[in-house]
Amino acid sequence: MSDRRTAILQAATRVIARRGVRGLRMGELASEAGVSTALIYYHFTDRAGILRQTLEYIGDRADHYTAEDHPTPDQGRNQPKDPRADLEQVLLLELQDTTEVRENSTAWGELRATAVFEPELRQDLARSTHGWVHDIAGLLSQAAPDGTAPSHTAAAERLTALVEGLSVRWLSGSLPIEQARRLLRGAVEAELDTPRPGRAAPVAGGGFGGS
Structure with missing residues (x-):
């Protein structure tokens, strides 16, 4: 991807995070x-093309900062890894107090909310969501190999939806x-039903990580 194309997508993410999708104006984006x-029109043709490519850019950037070799803020870099830790880490890396994550998460939320009213966004958003769920389901299958593919997918749907809500x-x-x-x-523990040593098991009926 060219530097200028990347700069436009970075700027589109910032503008959407700041003003929402409906506040995305070509003049402000260019500035x-x-x-x-x-x-902008040369690279993306129209507003729909900008939104579609921005959504893809947001997904690619999230893939980068949630890579398994990136420790969470409360982990050490030399901490032993295991499938369960990999799953927990990838999810927790969506909750980092950094400019990149704040922009990405806010823009993603704005795009999802706008898709309620702009159907043309739904297919691309559904494709991105499906890819995210598929990746988390793959990590779940490694952490809980005795489970079934449908159960892993359902758990991935719940966990990714929870990440969005949180x-x-x-x-x-x-x-x-x-x-x-x-x-x-707590949600990861509840889904895997295998609490770590030293942590209390989730209370039945208590919801995710209830206190």
């Missing part, structure tokens, strides 16, 4: 990216990020 409006509450100031991470760890 944010430091390019001409004509260049992210919205954290980003909107309704939930401290430390509590969001605790709830997510």
Whole structure:
């Protein structure tokens, strides 16, 4: 991907995170990216093309910062790895207090909310969501090899939906990020039903990571 194309997609992510999809204007995007409006249309044809490619860019950037070799803020780099730890780490890396993650998560949420009213976004959003669920289901199959593919997919749907919900509450100031991470760890324990040594088993009926 060319540097200018990447700069436009980075700028589109920032503008969507700041103003929402409906606030995305070509003039502001051009100014944010430091390019001409004509260049934006040259690379992306129209507004729909910009949104489609921005959605793909957001997914690629999330794949990078949730890579399994990146430790979570509360992990050491030399901590022994195991399939369960890999799953937990990939999910927890969606909850980092960094500019990149804040922008990505906010823009993703804006795109998802807009798809309720703009059907043309739904197919691309569904494709991106399916890819995310598929990746998490793959990690679940390694962490719980005795499970079935349908059960892993269902658990991946629940966990990714929870990440989205926790992210919205954290980003909107309704939930401290430390509590969001605790709830997510509790959800992983509940899905795998194999609590780590030293941690209490989830209470039946208590929901995800209930206190």
